[in-house]
Amino acid sequence: MxxxxxxxxxxxxxSARWHLASWQWLAQQYGRTFPIELFKETFGLPNAAILRRLFSDRDLTDEDIRGLSEQKEAMYRTLVRAHxxxxxxxxxxxxxxxxxxxxxxxxxxxxxxxxxxxxxxxxxxxxxxxxxxxxxxxxxxxxxxxxxxxxxxxxxxxxxxxxxxxxxxxxxxxxxxxxxxxxxxxxxxxxxxxxxxxxxxxxxxxxxxxxxxxxxx
Incomplete structure (x- = not known):
């Protein structure tokens, strides 16, 4: 076997381009940026690790991470559906x-x-x-x-x-x-x-x- x-x-x-677009959308909602360099460094990591990089100035709780992750992934599914x-x-x-x-x-x-x-x-x-x-x-x-x-x-x-x-x-x-x-x-x-x-x-x-x-x- x-x-x-x-x-x-x-x-x-x-799917990479649609993950990038959804991360950039999320960052924009909170007055932040998500540069391509950060995407290349973090693609493949769990969302929690990426969110802690994006919001490095905040002490995110588990609830914060779940909520932000759900926002990002909902946008990803919307963007990628036709592609x-x-x-x-x-x-x-x-x-x-x-x-x-x-x-x-x-x-x-x-x-x-x-x-x-x-x-x-x-x-x-x-x-x-x-x-x-x-x-x-x-x-x-x-x-x-x-x-x-x-x-x-x-x-x-x-x-x-x-x-x-x-x-x-x-x-x-x-x-x-x-x-x-x-x-x-x-x-x-x-x-x-x-x-x-x-x-x-x-x-x-x-x-x-x-x-x-x-x-x-």
């Missing part, structure tokens, strides 16, 4: 992996409400046996909690699984869970992803047989 553990935003779906698409090669690789017997699951920092919405539009659950979000684990990326829990739920050992990520925090989370990581340079340039075990341009550069051979299976 072997498997692939997926990230969502920037890996399976093309939600798979990343190039995503469906083809998901289907190829399934044909080759790979168990597949997903861990994302995005709230479950977003995942439910995306599943309704694109049908994520057709391919993924287990979907975990930042709402399901004590700590988000770069902590190992999500990918470790996903391995356990899928019945996989770290030596027979690989994570596919697009952000440094995700690569760190994979390694912290004892997993190898393939990074796709869809959100960050390759030089930001050198900690990954294998860096590719996008999912069209991968196949199930290549991944199996690379894992030594």
């Amino acid at each position: 072997w498997g692939v553990l997926w990230d969502l935003d920037g890996v399976l779906i093309d 939600l698409t798979w990343q190039p090669g995503a469906v083809e690789l998901l289907e190829d992996l399934r044909r080759h017997g790979a168990r597949q699951g997903l861990f994302t920092s995005t709230p479950r409400s977003n995942v439910v919405f995306i599943d309704e539009v694109l049908g994520l659950s057709r391919y993924l046996e287990v979907i975990l979000t930042g709402d399901d684990v004590p700590r988000g990326k770069p902590a190992p909690d999500g990918y470790a829990a996903l391995c356990q739920r899928l019945g996989l050992t770290p030596d027979r699984a690989v994570v596919i990520e697009d952000a440094p925090a995700g690569v760190e989370a994979a390694h912290a869970a004892g997993l190898r990581c393939i990074a796709v340079a869809t959100t960050h340039p390759p030089e930001r992803l050198t900690a990954a075990d294998w860096v590719v341009r996008d999912l069209t550069d991968l196949s199930a047989r290549q991944i199996q051979a690379w894992l030594g299976l």
